[in-house]
Amino acid sequence: MRLPDGLTARPLTLDDAAAVTELIVAEELHDVGQVDVTVDDVVSEWQRPSYDIASSTLGVFDGDRLVAYADLVYPDFGYTGVLPTERGRGLGTALAPWLEALARTRGSALISNQVPRDGAAHRLLAARGYRERWTAWDLELPEGARVVAQPLAEGHALRDARPDEHEVVFDVIETAFSEWRDRGTLEDFAAMVWGRPGHEPWNLRVCTDPEGTIVGATHVYLTGDAGYVARIAVRRDRRGRGLAAAMLADGFGLARAHGAVRCYLATDSRTGALxxxxxxxxxxxxxxxxxxxxxxxS
Incomplete structure (x- = not known):
């Protein structure tokens, strides 16, 4: 990989999590005007048992300063990032083929990335022959907007998940999400949910039916002054009863009660939930x- 004079490259380590977070923050501010990432997000991704940071990342440094990086988060999905002040030097162009080659060695039929629409990364990847698969959106409940409590179907209840219910919560969420992506593992799910740094009981909520069976679950937490609904799912056979709306309002209400000024989540065109x-x-x-x-x- 050819880099501009004076720059060096090496695999990242957990000690680089703060620097990667700072780079992502700079990119998000420049590209979309808001920041929705914390160092806990980076650490929770990197601590998954199925993931190896040493063989999946490459950081580009100017002295001790991280100026760009690539990260194959999953065998067929990766990130690249370049500090806005360092764009135009060919760093993204150098990292893209490295990431593609790594995905190929892992047996992937494709490599994907998710980038701001019509931004610099979009143009770079389109020029390399990447095809569009779906649109994704960040949605926000603006500061000051009222969280309207939604009625639950008769006999249903919302409460914190108990530790002995974690595997059931995993099954409910991953079964729902596997309708449009590959099912994850319990170990990786645990690292990103109840193993996430700073996890508290209210971050994982369940919806139960009149028999006490878990039919839905919500994962919500704080990122700075924002509440983020990272995962929300209802069993397929219990949809159409307004449970998701009630669970969403519950999650936002809890985030507000714990200090959130605004609330947000991400979705895409595969889910039909917009x-x-x-x-x-x-x-x-x-x-x-x-x-x-x-x-x-290969």
């Missing part, structure tokens, strides 16, 4: 595009 979120008062704050490159044989 209308639900807009119905409870959320507005689109940024649009993203998922792009993929089909990989040839």
């Amino acid at each position: 209308g639900l979120y807009e119905k409870v008062g959320m507005v689109i704050s940024s649009a993203w595009v998922n792009l993929a490159l089909d990989l040839g044989p």
